[in-house]
Amino acid sequence: MSDVVSSTPDTARAEGEKLVGIVLVSHSAAVAVSVAELATGLAGGGTLAPVAPAGGDGSGGLGTSSELISAAAAAVDRGAGVAVLTDLGSAVLTVKALLAEGDELPSNTRLVDAPFVEGAVAAVVTASAGADLAAVEAAAAEAYTYRKV
């Protein structure tokens, strides 16, 4: 799965450069999809890191689905690692439990401790610029420090 082409046909991008994938896990499918749209929309028109929402319980209700999370992580894995952002409660616990399983998520997957919306924007912008997983994680986590008042 590491040889999948980048999500954007960018001829300027060096051959073989792989982007970090972003998974957005929310209790609400609508929230996950909308935050993915927001983050990719704010990331600009160039190369976009692969982003996948994993929202809701998988059958139309509020909740967390381990199947949706695993599928989303597999879908955005380009071999450069996957950053997972979550909202709260069971979303956090399910990702942690999947990481503890060992084989449920791509090998270089991290749960990123970040605010969901602001962190998602920071993560997608940073990943789209070609940053590695540690830099994507740091950018998303740094979103906690942007005070509003």
Add this chain to the structure above:
Amino acid sequence: MLDADFFRRWMTATAVSVEHEAGRLTDLDSPIGDADHGSNLQRGFRAVAATLEKEEPGTPGAVLTLAGRQLISTVGGASGPLYGTLLRRTGKALGDAAEVDEQQFAEALRTGVDAVMQLGGAAPGDKTMIDALVPAVDALGRSFAAARTAAEEGAVATTPLQARKGRASYLGERSIGHQDPGATSSALLIAALAETAGE
């Protein structure tokens, strides 16, 4: 000695108990949670019982590991990864032995409870499932019946506590006066264990 069949019967007995008590668990979850604890666990343990019947895992460790994995993938709420981790870590600690004695099981269950505390960040007194599980594991060295009593007392003792974890913690002092649904379902799990052991 406890074999795979004992653990399979424990899981089946838990499924029956959760089925029976689902309404009560959801009622307890209504004032301080999101009123889905009973239905979530019902879905999870139904799936556990069905999987164990179909796959027939052959060791105690394999039974609990499979059950835990099934809970993580079917529950859809926080109780899925929490109970899933409890059973998986307990199962992994049992290794691939065909039979385990009560002491080995008690030690493995403690490993599982420790993993739940690490996953959820909860400690005794936070008004969570830990308040039933820790006393149960402490009493398991004496007997299964003692563990059941300790878990039930631990669940009842969550009533005057203020929640410090999960959705109930947002309620602050208003969480006081309600028995914790997670501690209550944990007491059901331990009661099913004692029932399976004939105690």
